[in-house]
Amino acid sequence: MAAASPSDLAERVRHALGMPEDHPRLDELNAWAARWHNTLDIHPSRGIWSQLDDTARSELIDAISVPESFFWRYAAQLQRVVSRVHQYTGAGKVRIWSACCAGGEEPYTLAIMLAEAGLLEKAELVATDINARKLAQARIGRFSERAVRPLPAPSTCRWFDWQGGLHPWQIHDRLREAIRFEKLDLLAFAHGQVPPPLQAPHVVLCRNALIYFDKHSQRRIVEAFYRTSDAQAWLLLGHSERLPLTQTQWQLHTASDHAWYAKKTASSPEPPRPSTRLPEPARTDRVVPRPSVSPETHSIRQVRAVHATKKGTETSLTESLKQARSASEPHAIIQACRRALYLDPDCAEAHWLMIQAAHASGQIPLRDRHRRLLQHILASLPERTMINMETPVSVADLRRALDTLEGNTP
Structure with a gap:
């Protein structure tokens, strides 16, 4: 049976994807539903995501994704991650997962900071997103003037080449090769349908992503981060995102201009303070x-x-x-x-x-x-x-x- 109307299809998709009622892309979702409601044969007893063909699914992802980002965003948080990499004394590399990375501005910013601190080889960087088109752009590493503008000028000159066009700034191969980009549906991960992109990450970046999910989906995602991360993992959220005070899995830590969560264990150590002076970030x-x-x-x-x-x-x-x-x-x-x-x-x-x-x-x-x-x-x-x-x-x-x-x- 087909969806009764575009609004009916849009509402089913919104509930299935855990989108809150005030999601900023609802107009785009309604426009997608208006294009597809006569084409799709949606059965209410089956999961809606599995009933979409590749074209409809791809258009839906493009419609509801919020890919807005730029370099050096909330840089103080990322400097905290660099400090952890510097002080890491365990075996292997520090495993860092950037979830919902959009066009790659966040993981590339972290890669720049690590490279300038001489720590890039000590970290394993994996970035994921559900939007295949944005991931393809991230792998290429071409960025607009707007995305690069917040970067300190010395970093721009050191790590980018100007090639002109709509996305004129090409990031250097050393940084592109330092990050593995993978497609991942965060809700599917939260429900245990797909594994995390790397084993037991030490740091999970999920900044300005949870606000686009409803409360139930937020809880499932955060619980999945807890289950699959290292025993002393950190979780970094956006400035306007906070976990409920009633949750008992993550402990909030704050500094003068940023915050992060540390995984609670029987003997959770106090997160280390930076012991070296790192490059001063531009205030974002x-x-x-x-x-x-x-x-x-x-x-x-x-x-x-x-x-x-x-x-x-x-x-x-x-x-x-x-x-x-x-x-x-x-x-x-x-x-x-x-x-x-x-x-x-x-x-x-x-x-x-x-x-x-x-x-x-x-x-x-x-x-x-x-x-x-x-x-x-x-x-x-x-x-x-x-x-x-x-x-x-x-x-x-x-x-x-x-x-x-x-x-x-x-």
Whole structure:
């Protein structure tokens, strides 16, 4: 029996792939479903993924993948990994897995750091993604000006050759040969259907990937990382990602500008501090004040360096917020907020507008999800700090407004 409608097919796929209700690529998923719903013969009693032919599956992966990345992203976390490689005294190499690597910017950044510290030969680097097209690009090692821009200039000159074209920067063969790229479905791995790409990794990088899965899928993925990793493994997530406080498998460790998780064992050692001075990374996130408010007012938006230095992307964030403020229908507000949060996951105003729109439209799970995210952002700020919105509001007032929503229905 065929899917009843494009929306029915899209909803089945969303549930099957563990995509949350506020996934930023839902419009692309709906467009894919509109193209394929008359062609596919989907039976509800069978897994939907196995019923897609190669073409439909490939187009779906391209539609829902979020391949946005760039070099030197959250570099302080990667410097922590370099420190671990430097201090490793075990047999063999340090096994490092970069999950959901998109076009390879993350593993190549780590390879550059390791090479500049003289440690590249001490690490085994494996990078995986479900998108075969992006993996092919990663193996070639050609990158756009935008992706390479955050790199320190000496590193760009040392490890890249300019060849012109749409992706003008070609990374050197030494780094390409140091990384093994493999196709891997993270959900299939989480359900034990495929093995990990390397045995007992010491470090797992899964940054800015879990936010695109629902809570159940997130838990399964993290548990699979725990089962298959080394006894003293580390897990590194994105800046806006945190494991639940109730989980007992991973212990959170924090530094001034980054965090990581260490696997809990009967005698978990304290993760080592860097013992050598490594190349200073370019800051990829910082607090950016808006000029329209007083010096005492602080913005909590953690803006990626590449967005902060490129006017076009910053304008897109501003335009998305403007559209969300001016829209009258909750659906339009939610869509505009999704675009804003894709550019800046820590934008307080976008979370707040999303909460209000979801509350007004009766989407309680969506409302509560963004309420928790905003509460997490506010947790580390003093109550008198002013948050930059259309009308600045204090942290204390915003917390009280969030508390009034808890447990309420519109």
